[in-house]
Amino acid sequence: xxxxxxxxxxxxxxxxxxxxxxxxxxxxxxxxxxxxxxxxxxxxx
Amino acid sequence: xxxxxxxxxxxxxxxxxxxxxxxxxxxxxxxxxxxxxxxxxxxxxxxxxxxxxxxxxxxxxxxxxxxxxxxxxxxxxxxxxxxxxxxxxxxxxxxxxxxxxxxxxxxxxxxxxxxxxxxxxxxxxxxxxxxxxxxxxxxxxxxxxxxxxxxxxxxxxxxxxxxxxxxxxxxxxxxxxxxxxxxxxxxxxxxxxxxxxxxxxxxxxxxxxxxxxxxxxxxxxxxxxxxxxxxxxxxxxxxxxxxxxxxxxxxxxxxxxxxxxxxxxxxxxxxxxxxxxxxxxxxxxxxxxxxxxxxxxxxxxxxxxxxxxxxxxxxxxxxxxxxxxxxxxxxxxxxxxxxxxxxxxxxxxxxxxxxxxxxxxxxxxxxxxxxxxxxxxxxxxxxxxxxxxxxxxxxxxxxxxxxxxxxxxxxxxxxxxxxxxxxxxxxxxxxxxxxxxxxxxxxxxxxxxxxxxxxxxxxxxxxxxxxxxxxxxxxxxxxxxxxxxxxxxxxxxxxxxxxxxxxxxxxxxxxxxxxxxxxxxxxxxxxxxxxxxxxxxxxxxxxxxxxxxxxxxxxxxxxxxxxxxxxxxxxxxxxxxxxxxxxxxxxxxxxxxxxxxxxxxxxxxxxxxxxxxxxxxxxxxxxxxxxxxxxxxxxxxxxxxxxxxxxxxxxxxxxxxxxxxxxxxxxxxxxxxxxxxxxxxxxxxxxxxxxxxxxxxxxxxxxxxxxxxxxxxxxxxxxxxxxxxxxxxxxxxxxxxxxxxxxxxxxxxxxxxxxxxxxxxxxxxxxxxxxxxxxxxxxxxxxxxxxxxxxxxxxxxxxxxxxxxxxxxx
Numbered sequence: 046x047x048x049x050x051x052x053x054x055x056x057x058x059x060x061x062x063x064x065x066x067x068x069x070x071x072x073x074x075x076x077x078x079x080x081x082x083x084x085x086x087x088x089x090x
Numbered sequence: 091x092x093x094x095x096x097x098x099x100x101x102x103x104x105x106x107x108x109x110x111x112x113x114x115x116x117x118x119x120x121x122x123x124x125x126x127x128x129x130x131x132x133x134x135x136x137x138x139x140x141x142x143x144x145x146x147x148x149x150x151x152x153x154x155x156x157x158x159x160x161x162x163x164x165x166x167x168x169x170x171x172x173x174x175x176x177x178x179x180x181x182x183x184x185x186x187x188x189x190x191x192x193x194x195x196x197x198x199x200x201x202x203x204x205x206x207x208x209x210x211x212x213x214x215x216x217x218x219x220x221x222x223x224x225x226x227x228x229x230x231x232x233x234x235x236x237x238x239x240x241x242x243x244x245x246x247x248x249x250x251x252x253x254x255x256x257x258x259x260x261x262x263x264x265x266x267x268x269x270x271x272x273x274x275x276x277x278x279x280x281x282x283x284x285x286x287x288x289x290x291x292x293x294x295x296x297x298x299x300x301x302x303x304x305x306x307x308x309x310x311x312x313x314x315x316x317x318x319x320x321x322x323x324x325x326x327x328x329x330x331x332x333x334x335x336x337x338x339x340x341x342x343x344x345x346x347x348x349x350x351x352x353x354x355x356x357x358x359x360x361x362x363x364x365x366x367x368x369x370x371x372x373x374x375x376x377x378x379x380x381x382x383x384x385x386x387x388x389x390x391x392x393x394x395x396x397x398x399x400x401x402x403x404x405x406x407x408x409x410x411x412x413x414x415x416x417x418x419x420x421x422x423x424x425x426x427x428x429x430x431x432x433x434x435x436x437x438x439x440x441x442x443x444x445x446x447x448x449x450x451x452x453x454x455x456x457x458x459x460x461x462x463x464x465x466x467x468x469x470x471x472x473x474x475x476x477x478x479x480x481x482x483x484x485x486x487x488x489x490x491x492x493x494x495x496x497x498x499x500x501x502x503x504x505x506x507x508x509x510x511x512x513x514x515x516x517x518x519x520x521x522x523x524x525x526x527x528x529x530x531x532x533x534x535x536x537x538x539x540x541x542x543x544x545x546x547x548x549x550x551x552x553x554x555x556x557x558x559x560x561x562x563x564x565x566x567x568x569x570x571x572x573x574x575x576x577x578x579x580x581x582x583x584x585x586x587x588x589x590x591x592x593x594x595x596x597x598x599x600x601x602x603x604x605x606x607x608x609x610x611x612x613x614x615x616x617x618x619x620x621x622x623x624x625x626x627x628x629x630x631x632x633x634x635x636x637x638x639x640x641x642x643x644x645x646x647x648x649x650x651x652x653x654x655x656x657x658x659x660x661x662x663x664x665x666x667x668x669x670x671x672x673x674x675x676x677x678x679x680x681x682x683x684x685x686x687x688x689x690x691x692x693x694x695x696x697x698x699x700x701x702x703x704x705x706x707x708x709x710x711x712x713x714x715x716x717x718x719x720x721x722x723x724x725x726x727x728x729x730x731x732x733x734x735x736x737x738x739x740x741x742x743x744x745x746x747x748x749x750x751x752x753x754x755x756x757x758x759x760x761x762x763x764x765x766x767x768x769x770x771x772x773x774x775x776x777x778x779x780x781x782x783x784x785x786x787x788x789x790x791x792x793x794x795x796x797x798x799x800x801x802x803x804x805x806x807x808x809x810x811x812x813x814x815x816x817x818x819x820x821x822x823x824x825x826x827x828x829x830x831x832x833x834x835x836x837x838x839x840x841x842x843x844x845x846x847x848x849x850x851x852x853x854x855x856x857x858x859x860x861x862x863x864x865x866x867x868x869x870x871x872x873x874x875x876x877x878x879x880x881x882x883x884x885x886x887x888x889x890x891x892x893x894x895x896x897x898x899x900x
Contacts, residue, residue, distance in 0.1 A: 047304075
């Protein structure tokens, strides 16, 4: 079970990556308009 | 919108099914009209789109089923100069790295996915446009231009498509600030979610019985992970609690929340170092995450409601012709206008400010402020108000008030102020939270004195106090009401009820008396031909068109439009046009001598074949022979009889209050089934006010500011209008959808909300009672309390969401 000492921080590191991605998205105004893109995707070529 | 779960599926009223729809705006084309359009504006836009190869717009729209109906394009004749958009002194666009300039516009009239498609086609149509992005929720388009492009061309094209553009002053501090706050809030939520998720994995391992060095390792890791959630993410709670404790006695629910968080983290840290090593960090982080999430949804809904009510921005974003010091006229943005300036307002433009007429005479449509369908005549010295429309001649006015100081601005400020207010129930919850906290502190003190000092169990007392503090965190209470109310408001918005004052939704279920205004509420508030005899003959129509285009009376306008809609045709020449002193007009055409005169024997309010209030009958004479007669008046809303029948069936007492003549009122009341005893005619605004004072539990349903006095006295006021953006409404609740058909729905919505609130409050109170008793008696350890706590918050969350779905299904 000692391998957990290595695995747990690695798991946390991965999720930290997701956190960074989320913060990046928030900073780039990805959450500002949640309605329009769902329509736009249907008509963009 | 297909993706929206709240899409309405009601059938249109049968009366509408029989009518043909305008090809552009899908509003019913008036009967006995052979064209496919409801007005010339719509026809123009239709032709424009076809000629640009953009006819896909209609195909796309047909696939969707629109959320809001488009409005007829009636503003095309507006002359508006957008030249100031390209003047660097007046407008500063954002500059991109590659030399592109961008501006944001609010677009009046965007309503569905097809509009997104159309607006975002701009680059294929104008090569100078680099990109165009439309945000449907806020109706704001961001348009980027290449270095060579001009915003004026873009704005002109948008206007011709039927979307009136208004410049959005992007770089205002408030906007920037709000945006930064929102990003910060999202970041806090993200960090809390990250911490809570990882902590939960570690906590499961610890609860499952990991021991030895691995357990130590996990515990320290937990502390490390919890730190950002308990400091950075939970910061707003500490900040607000501290602020409230220092500056006021007004303690809101933030104080007990902060207290729980601080005690929980201190307790956890203590346990980690010296105690039984039961740590609660996972529960605390989850709690922070849930609380932040609920506040964020709340904030977003509120912003959405506020944004839709920020109607004044419409009028502050147009260009105005101002007289400069040397006497020349210049187009400037409204923001530069100050009191004392002299400006020109052209025909069919809205007044952007309050002012006094200096020169010119005209008719002003004050429907926005007064609800009065007939335009008012103004001349030098008369007041004109922001938001009303100049219908005839160009006026020169001197400015007396701008922006928020205008009459309209004041009304809007008041409306927004009301919106921010906490509802009665939310205040009640805040007060409950205060007693709650005092109670918990008192219980803790009692526990400490009783158990710790008198019974000599200080260790046990501390453990119980900790359990109490954690389990009694009023998060269930703090989440339940605002969340339920906000979800209800959001649902209301998506259904077309625009709730200005959330209190009204809470009060509505108690009230069983409905008071209707007549003109504009039960009727359409428009002048229309209600009944016609002999009007279809081509020579009669040609004569009416020719004669009435010489007159500037509102009746003339109705007649000209009616003829043009039925049969577009050139206007014939009139000789010897004259106005008859006793009323009416006359003139000589190629086909003979024609007269249009009012029928003196006609009584206003006489019974008709079609429903409505008849106001006037005109006789059309050809060489002194009666050829046709027209009855004009205000037609009844087609859905009104059915809606009132439903309301009566549901047990509501219905009154009709009108300023109109008794004959007209009783005839209309009979048509919609209101008892004669409940029909009050010839009521002055003050009399209406008195009536509502003597009926304190009444809901007033009116059509705007002319019923303002009465509406301000009513427990709840609901305003009704045809189109949201053309008219500013002042009631607690505004029915943004056309007409009255959603009124029963709204009443149902309010009743459901009340039931949901009761359930949510009952749940959180029961939970707290049970939890506190258990903690005081020592049945729950702090650890169990910490596990239960987020579950209670989660279940409240779930309750509110399920409630929202129920509200949706109506």
